[in-house]
Amino acid sequence: MKGGKPLVGEVVIGGAKNAALGILAAATMTDEMVTIDNLPDIRDINVMLQAIEGIGANVVHSASHEVKITSRNIHAMNVDNEYIRRIRASYYLLGALLGKYHRAQVALPGGCNIGSRPIDQHIKGFKALGAKVSIGQDMICVEAEHLRGSHIYLDVVSVGATINIMLAASMAEGRTIIENVAKEPHVVDVANFLNSMGANIKGAGTDIIRIVGVEKLHGSVYSIIPDQIEAGTFMFAAAATKGDVLIKNVIPKHLESISAKLIEIGAEVEEFDDAVRVVAAKRLGRTQVKTLPYPGFPTDMQPQMTVLLALSHGASTVSESIFENRFMYVDELFKMGAQIKVEGNTAHIDGVESLIGATVFAPDLRAGAALVIAGLAAKGYTMVQQIHYIERGYETFEKKLQLLGADIEKVEVDDPKAVRKFQMRVG
């Protein structure tokens, strides 16, 4: 890409990846057909679809961003293919299959390398519901003769554990109460989807979820909520390039912590019913940010925030409180002239006037998107490599940016001709 152009125009946000992953797992819990709309066409989702097809679900791509899934013929409780290990949310199939079939064996989850990501809270929840859990070499197996409702207190606020326990408990016998749960919009979306299938889940979005198990779930037609993190990424891209972008198909309420930080450092954020407009006419100011569970500032926006502050006036700090290894991209930003010192889980940032284009490597999904933002704001050419990470979570990222006027193109890494052609085109 060649940086330096303000992003201007409109962009339409897709469905939420993290909601969709839970919803696709939940779709295997009924024999009837479910129709899921606003499904993002991204790598993690396609892997999940392959995984549920692999155990016997029938998946039909009925329209753009819509699938119809019938799980009547699920024949295997064993989910293991070369892809599923790469996505973290493969573990949702444990909760879903345990709930419906009382048995599941799933390859241990992969996902982004952003620190050790234990699943002890998921296991604690399954055990409380009466399941036996065994961990083999690289598989995890859960099994229960009877799945019974229980009272579970989570020791850490975990999105994954909350959704996984909710999935299993929605078909357990009797009542389950889960305390200290995650309140993220995608937790609420998965609960709403399960309820649309006949589950009885109350309290999603608060600290306590109460579930009365049902014997059977039925078909449903459901539209996934917009992706809060994709929206936030475009909001920050607009701000970092001193642009003016209308971000459409969003729920502004889900973006409050992101909007608040933008306003605090001097950007304009205008809210509409289902859109937000971000305008940043000048260089933005400093602030302190700490990532927290929802409604706090999301860890999945942390690298994008660091990039924005690396370009802002003054000294800022960004503290990561959710994952322990989420500053790997800072070495890449150094190459672009950023002034950042990482101490423990805090990045101390001295804002610079501008970044300089460089060849950098995306170390994970969100950091990859942040490096693209850095490149779009930088002087000269930037090449972001390992974009397969970005493709896990952003649909046609470069095309959406092109529509906002960015000089950006996807090229093969070993195709210098394509790179030269791009440089000649953009000048």
Ligand code: UD1
């Ligand atoms: C989900 C999101 C991810 C986001 C994260 C935090 C999906 C597929 N991924 O990841 O994009 O960055 O939420 O918003 O939805 N923990 C434990 N024990 C457990 C589970 C978690 O100690 O059993 C810890 C984790 O190490 C981490 C914290 O709890 O420090 C939060 O993790 P969690 O909310 O579970 O994240 P994920 O569900 O993996």
